[in-house]
Amino acid sequence: MAVEITSKIVGYRIKQNEPAAPEPVLPDENPLTVRIPSRPEGTLEAVSEKISYVGAEGRKKVYLLVSFMPVEGVVGGKRVVIERPVEFFFPSGQLSSEHQWITATMRSLSLAARGGYVTQAVADLRKVAWDKGLVRCGWNRHGKPVFHDSEVSAIAWSIQQILYRRGFLDQDGNQVPVEDLVERYAQRAANGYAWQPEEEEAGAPETGTVEPIDGGASASAEAAGPAVVGHCPECRGELIMMDGCPTCYAGCGWSKCG
Known part of the structure; x- marks a missing residue:
């Protein structure tokens, strides 16, 4: 719309655009320690494994299920997503006399996973000992059998191997930094496949110590003892x-x- 100027012009000024308000900085929220109140409804990705070990009572084979889900957080002011274990399930009746304690332990481990301290919880289970002698389960990176202080310790070590192959822990059972977890989950989202250990690690005997339900590399590892x-x-x-x-x-x- 035109505006008619009827008075004398004595000066002028160019109108400046107001600067945009800066975006608020998001406070950091570590996705590794974000508390998950409960197991979410619906379907979660899970890994089913068959664990084989030998103790004073002979060879035993048990099954274990670990569920994973994406968890959001804020790192360096940016929203990120990682994958975390949130549920551990050990079907009862596999070791009849102890199944109630196994169920209780798995429930506690699931609570630890949703509370953000599953790495420490599994490491503590590795320290459990009993008086029935050593338990042989798996092979180390040098091709030698691994001996544990109890069945609980052997199963905890097997859980660490599952989390290692999923990219959540390193080969020694230590927590992978959150920056690496973000990168690995982004790789999964972009390419449709999960992070895999490097070739020199993936080929080590240790990675075949927990048997997938359909058999797999561990059967040949057992045979080549x-x-x-x-x-x-x-x-x-x-x-x-x-x-x-x-x-x-x-x-x-x-x-x-x-």
Whole structure:
């Protein structure tokens, strides 16, 4: 619309645009420690594994289910998404006399996962010991069998391996930094596949120690175990060479070197 000027012009000024208000800075919120009140409704991605171990009572095979979900947070003022374990399920009846304690432990582990401290909780389970001798479960990166202080410790170690292969923990059971978790989840979202360990790690014997339900690499790893050098005088189990000393492979704890 035209405006008629009827008076004398004595000066002028160019109107300036008002500066845009700065965007508010979001406070940091670590997605690793964000509390998840409860298991969300609907379907979650999950990993089902068959765990095989040998102890004083012989060989046992049990099944374990770990569920994962994306969790949002704020890092450096930016919204990010990572994947976290939120539920651990160990079907009851696999070890009949102890199933109530197993169920209770899995519920506590699920609470720890949703509370943001599952890494410490699993590490604490690794420290559980019993008086029935060592339990053999899995192979380390040098191709030697791994011995644990109890069945609980063996299952906790197997859980760490599941979380390692999912990219949540490193190979030694330590927490992966949140920046790496963000990158790995972005890779999954962009390419449609999960992060995988590097080739030199993926090819190590340790990665095949927990058996997928449909079999997999661990069956061949079991078959290619160390040579038997005799039988245990305590439980008549097989002896193998460990650090240059005949040691009971069945897990009763006997060793020729004491």
